[in-house]
Amino acid sequence: MDGSRSSSLSRRGLLTVIGSTTVIGGGCLGNNTSVNVLAAGSLARTFEDHLGPAFQAETDIEVHGEYFGTNAIMRMVEDRTKHPDIIVSADATLLRDRLYGSFTTWDVEFATNSLGIGYTEETEFGRRLAAGEPWYAVVRDMEDGDLTIGDPNLDPLGYRAVLAFELAEKAYDLEGFRNDVLDIAYEEPDEPQIVAGVESGGRAAAIVYRNMAVDHGIPFQEFPDAYNFANPEMEDHYNTVEFITEEEGYRAVGRPIIYNATVNEATEHPHASVRFIQFLIDRPELLVEAGLTMADDLPRAIGDVPDGVTR
Numbered sequence: 001m002d003g004s005r006s007s008s009l010s011r012r013g014l015l016t017v018i019g020s021t022t023v024i025g026g027g028c029l030g031n032n033t034s035v036n037v038l039a040a041g042s043l044a045r046t047f048e049d050h051l052g053p054a055f056q057a058e059t060d061i062e063v064h065g066e067y068f069g070t071n072a073i074m075r076m077v078e079d080r081t082k083h084p085d086i087i088v089s090a091d092a093t094l095l096r097d098r099l100y101g102s103f104t105t106w107d108v109e110f111a112t113n114s115l116g117i118g119y120t121e122e123t124e125f126g127r128r129l130a131a132g133e134p135w136y137a138v139v140r141d142m143e144d145g146d147l148t149i150g151d152p153n154l155d156p157l158g159y160r161a162v163l164a165f166e167l168a169e170k171a172y173d174l175e176g177f178r179n180d181v182l183d184i185a186y187e188e189p190d191e192p193q194i195v196a197g198v199e200s201g202g203r204a205a206a207i208v209y210r211n212m213a214v215d216h217g218i219p220f221q222e223f224p225d226a227y228n229f230a231n232p233e234m235e236d237h238y239n240t241v242e243f244i245t246e247e248e249g250y251r252a253v254g255r256p257i258i259y260n261a262t263v264n265e266a267t268e269h270p271h272a273s274v275r276f277i278q279f280l281i282d283r284p285e286l287l288v289e290a291g292l293t294m295a296d297d298l299p300r301a302i303g304d305v306p307d308g309v310t311r
Contacts, residue, residue, distance in 0.1 A: 089260055
């Protein structure tokens with residue numbers, strides 16, 4: 001693919017892209033009754049409780065989802081241990097860096113999110129937070145394992161937590177804060193389980209996305225724009241920090257949170273898969289209901305879109 005070629009389309013134009021893709025594939029949906037989705041763990045309830053049932057009700061096509069950290073998803077696709085029809089990432093750039101050219105040539109950005117801390121009110125952490133103490137002061141006094149973060153080598157939620165600690169250290173002149181927190185934090189390798197410890201009372205708090213707190217009904221304190229990765233206007237500021245994953249050596253630079261999805265070129269169900277992408281971008285109310293955010297410039301198609309499509 002010509003790396004210089006990309007398109008940012010309006011909702012109407014994007015639906016045209018999807019329609020054109022279906023025509024290019026040829027034929028009708030046939031007897032496809034399901035699609036397999038490999039998605040970021042933070043979207044587990046979004047897909048299982050909101051999008052999947054609504055899509056099946058409208059199309060009679062079942063959605064079978066599996067949910068992992070996005071870094072782990074990229075590895076599964078690359079080494080072909082998983083063969084999804086649809087791939088959904090919590091870091092749009094990560095998907096393009098890892099899958100473009102071999103598994104896809106395009107994607108659709110469809111939602112955003114924000115980073116913060118979810119917690120249990122009936123703990124010292126929750127009581128001190130309610131009393132107005134800054135989260136970073138309380139976190140420094142936590143016992144080992146009381147705070148959960150995602151595994152930064154497996155998912156963007158994990159490395160965004162690390163980057164947030166570094167930006168907070170700079171913002172408040174907290175010498176050694178990033179490393180101090182990482183020394184006491186528990187790194188959960190199974191992203192969908194990050195909130196489980198907070199829900200059960202086994203852990204006091206977790207660094208999570210806003211939609212995860214909404215999904216599970218736990219209190220949530222959103223981080224300021226300076227390190228919540230939710231403000232596109234602060235991208236240059238976010239870019240000042242980075243994390244290098246251990247096994248692959250992937251350089252994850254701080255950037256705004258953007259979810260994107262694509263269809264695997266090896267899918268056996270191209271028409272049903274494309275139809276799901278269309279449904280995903282055409283039902284923003286379901287995403288908002290699930291706690292995600294719809295920016296004014298979304299949805300947006302990027303990459304090798306079909307010829308003849310205009311904005």
